[in-house]
Amino acid sequence: MKLNKVHHIAIITRNYEASKEFYTEILGLEILQEVYRKERDSFKLDLALNGQYIVELFSFPNPPERPSRPEAAGLRHLAFETPEIQETYSFLISKNLQPEDIRIDEFTGKKFFFIADPDDLPIEFYEA
Template sequence: MKLLKAVHHIAIICSDYDKSKHFYTDILGFEIEREVYRSERDSYKLDLSLNGQYIIELFSFPSPPKRPSRPESTGLRHIAFQVDDIEPAIAQLRKKGIVTEAVRVDEFTGKKFTFFADPDDLPIELYEI
């Protein structure tokens, strides 16, 4: 029996809850599953899904530390989302004011990919399937 079955979720701590909530819902299109304010922690927890699959927990905490460097700091390097066709996905992001890096090609798979950043400069990759 395998120990692990799938990725359950990705947890992200943001510095500006309203800005990050807007980014992940209105720009990237995640759906809100649940939003909770935890007064004892002065923290919001926002559960987000994509195509009916729970994927991201977005947290706010008072004065979280900054990310040490981008993107090669220890820990999570980036999150990646698959798209069918990268060019229309990039065009859609640009219409919403999101700047992406130049499209690159994966040297092992031959697939196209690009990066952009969330409001806290967390690197996000789009990877063409």
Template sequence: MLQLNKVHHIAIICSDYEKSKHFYTEILGLKAIQEIYREERDSYKLDLALNGEYIVELFSFPNPSERPSRPEACGLRHLAFEVNDIEQTRNFLIKNNISSETIRIDEFTAKRFFFIADPDDLPIEFYEI
């Protein structure tokens, strides 16, 4: 039987590297652990960590194609972050000019959650533990 240890990372391709870099590091608070410019691809790769764990690769490529639809396109649906205080998280994002859905309750777990969008309109969920 295959044995998986954990999710190693999630790769995200952005359309505006500086805008996305600011969002993921300054708004979400992920820590940049390595940034590489790949001249042959005219592409940046930024490795980001959460609480010391490498979790996101942020890529830039010239003229990436757009996501077909949101959020029900085939493929990765959304990125979710666990938080301790859902209201505090939502208020912080709103104060930083990030549009937010209202807080909802998961009908199966009774936990609270909400969604925002990153600079490329990729859905990001915050889920209260």
């Protein structure tokens, strides 16, 4: 078996408009396509980073809750690499988000921190 790369990550939102704004206006992901699937009462938003398709954002009526802390079983978090960790941190504060303190990875010596998206999904920013 040969795998080339991660194709995309799918996220189901509780508040589609808030999540759409977060991923496009704050994180700056590009909208590739947005469709409404009437039979499922669901929006599907395809998003890209630097031209690479990476995230599918979905809305569904009344999705069940899921534990979201980084140490919960299942998907731990979504991580983005950034060459400017302090600038990224300051930008997110300016958008009224509350990032955790910047920490140092004990194995790589790189800086990183977490925020939560509108559904409390942990989002990590990791120093390039």
